[in-house]
Amino acid sequence: YxxxxxxxxxxxxxxxxxxxxxxxxxxxxxSSPGLxxxxxxxxxxxxxxxxxxxxxxxxxxIVPYVWMVARSNMNPLISFYGPIRSIGEFVFFFLRQxxxxxDTSQSAGLIDKLLFERFLLLQMIWQYTLIGAALAITGIWxxxxxxxxxTSLAWLMIWFSSSLLLGSLLAFxxxxxxxxVITVYPLIPYGVMAIWIAVALEAGxxxxxxxxxxxxxxxxxxxxxxxxxxxxxxxxxxxxxxxxYAEAVLSSLDKDAILFTNGDxxxxxxxxxxxxxxxxxxVTLYNDQGLAFANRLYRFDAPDRSAILDDFTRRSKRxxxxxxxxxxxxxxxxx
Numbered sequence: 001y002x003x004x005x006x007x008x009x010x011x012x013x014x015x016x017x018x019x020x021x022x023x024x025x026x027x028x029x030x031s032s033p034g035l036x037x038x039x040x041x042x043x044x045x046x047x048x049x050x051x052x053x054x055x056x057x058x059x060x061x062i063v064p065y066v067w068m069v070a071r072s073n074m075n076p077l078i079s080f081y082g083p084i085r086s087i088g089e090f091v092f093f094f095l096r097q098x099x100x101x102x103d104t105s106q107s108a109g110l111i112d113k114l115l116f117e118r119f120l121l122l123q124m125i126w127q128y129t130l131i132g133a134a135l136a137i138t139g140i141w142x143x144x145x146x147x148x149x150x151t152s153l154a155w156l157m158i159w160f161s162s163s164l165l166l167g168s169l170l171a172f173x174x175x176x177x178x179x180x181v182i183t184v185y186p187l188i189p190y191g192v193m194a195i196w197i198a199v200a201l202e203a204g205x206x207x208x209x210x211x212x213x214x215x216x217x218x219x220x221x222x223x224x225x226x227x228x229x230x231x232x233x234x235x236x237x238x239x240x241x242x243x244x245y246a247e248a249v250l251s252s253l254d255k256d257a258i259l260f261t262n263g264d265x266x267x268x269x270x271x272x273x274x275x276x277x278x279x280x281x282x283v284t285l286y287n288d289q290g291l292a293f294a295n296r297l298y299r300f301d302a303p304d305r306s307a308i309l310d311d312f313t314r315r316s317k318r319x320x321x322x323x324x325x326x327x328x329x330x331x332x333x334x335x
Contacts, residue, residue: 007052010045014056021057022064026096027162031188034158041150065094077275077294098300108171115174116167120186124163127190129229132197139196142203155192162188246273250280254319260288260309262324267292288324 017035020028039046046053069090073083081098084090092098105112125133143152163186172178205215246269253259261267267287273279275293288309290296298308313320 007049010049010052011056013039014053015060018057018060018062019064021061027166027185027188030161030166031158034154034156034161037157038151038154041148065090075294078271078292079294080291081300082290082294082296092301104171105173108173112172112174113168113170116170116172116178116182117164119174119179120163120167120182123183123186124189124193128193128197129226132193135200136193136196138203139199142199143196146199146203155195159189159192162186242269243273246270246279249323250274250283253280253283253321256282257319257321258284258286258316259321260286260323261292262288262322266323284318288322 017028069084072079072081073085075083081089081093084093124136128136140156143155147155166185167182170182172182201219205218209215209218245266249259249266249270250273259270261270267285271285271292274281274283274285284295285293286295286297287293290298290300290302290305297312298305302308
């Protein structure tokens with residue numbers, strides 16, 4: 001849009017920006033200063049067509065949330081928090097307040113932040129391999145010739161704000177679990193790196209390759225090479241861990257048992273194979289945090305969850321199992 005202003009391009013920008021806000025607004029907000037900088041040269045056209053931008057952004061940012069609230073009140077079989085019935089509950093969800101304990105650790109310090117910064121940089125190299133990383137670095141240098149100063153600075157701002165700045169704002173302990181969590185964060189920096197790689201390739205083509213056919217063949221060979229190199233990692237038809245885990249756990253339970261799941265690693269595979277594929281239909285799944293399943297005993301914010309759970313377990317005529325060991329005040333037997 002900054003290069004060729006038009007209402008169509010502005011509308012497309014607004015639609016994708018709104019979808020980004022609906023998908024993960026913290027990452028988009030962090031990158032927004034760079035986007036503003038990117039569009040700054042066209043501020044007069046944008047100011048003139050602000051209604052076009054607003055009409056494009058608002059529906060795509062708001063409608064997904066409206067549908068989420070409506071769908072949560074239709075009693076779906078699987079719903080993370082359950083029905084959203086008030087403004088306060090929506091704000092809780094929108095502000096991601098349920099992740100406060102995950103996103104903040106009292107023991108995390110400066111060393112953890114520095115280790116995560118290094119980890120993020122290594123992740124970016126790993127995603128594109130050493131060759132791709134070298135091309136991206138070349139693209140950073142060449143972009144000053146290809147784009148305006150403002151555009152080049154904008155790409156750097158977007159990359160920095162959604163990678164290293166984001167890493168400095170998080171208070172994670174540097175441990176394997178949090179490393180796994182943070183690997184999904186730098187999606188926007190990956191996209192910016194792809195632009196830098198394209199700039200480097202374009203410069204190389206312009207200098208050494210004249211034929212359009214040859215350019216297409218080279219790009220096709222590069223894509224094929226990357227696909228072949230990574231095929232072993234991405235081709236997972238024989239990766240049956242979720243089914244194996246579900247079968248191992250569910251087959252070990254007594255008939256008509258009740259099983260309380262705890263985290264993502266057990267609730268998702270067990271929930272899918274039990275509720276969707278019908279594995280051990282006699283078993284009833286619950287979540288001990290009141291999440292995921294429609295048959296929750298309490299809401300996520302209930303102050304007396306432990307008492308409710310204890311009472312339910314004490315009154316149950318069916319055998320009760322827990323994934324999380326030693327968490328409840330009953331005699332237990334490890335399975």
